[in-house]
Amino acid sequence: MNEDPGTQRPGTEHWPVEVRLKSAEKRLEIDFDNGVGFSLPAEFLRVSSPSAEVQGHGPGQKTLQRGKMHVGIMKLEPVGHYALRIVFDDLHDSGIYTWAYLYELGENQERLWAEYLAELEEKGYSRDPRVR
Template sequence: MTGTGDDGFDTAHWPVEIRLKSEEKRLEVDFDNGRRFSYPAEFLRVVSPSAEVQGHDPSQRQTVPGRRHVGIMRLEPVGNYAVRIVFDDMHDTGIFSWRYLYEIGENQESLWAQYLAELQAKGFSRDPPRRG
């Protein structure tokens, strides 16, 4: 099924089921072509399509540390082309289009490896800073 979403972009694959697994801190999405992706909340948070994370061009992209334990509080539909994910660290500005979710699902392994390498190179940790 191919269509044009509210964002004006051709979207090749549409979700047929979206499951928020709050206890597991995970989002699962089944697409109409049979592909199923399981996204840890931490992964979604650090690849958020928000300007806060991605910047306004690739040179402004931020490496977000300390999100190992982040969870998802809720999902909010955005038209018929995306979902806003509200994380428990109060980040809620990323609108995840179906196209973007599919893309990051297909590339999850390499995106995660890139994120871990960036953390290490910058001396950051997946763990939140210790208080006290």
């Protein structure tokens, strides 16, 4: 049965063809149907969580995450056919990472990571949980 891809993938331009959890390396690797692949560190995913706990409930409410340098991923849980719930070893599990959001994170990883590090430095925070 051939259905219109738009009915199968609402809001998703690129669809994952393979998702790999690399626990020892603390990263998620994801390949998309357009041949693009990303290797996303657990720390980057954790500090970029789409959860309300991190993003807030509106513009300007984002909470800067700190001390997440050593965070890992315990497991991945599919959410329908459109997303993943990532369970981190700091027990954060409320973010729903849509395929579109994961693609966006991958495409913009370098810039987003640089902005995150700059904000940490500006506020005098550390990625290391042992540093206060």
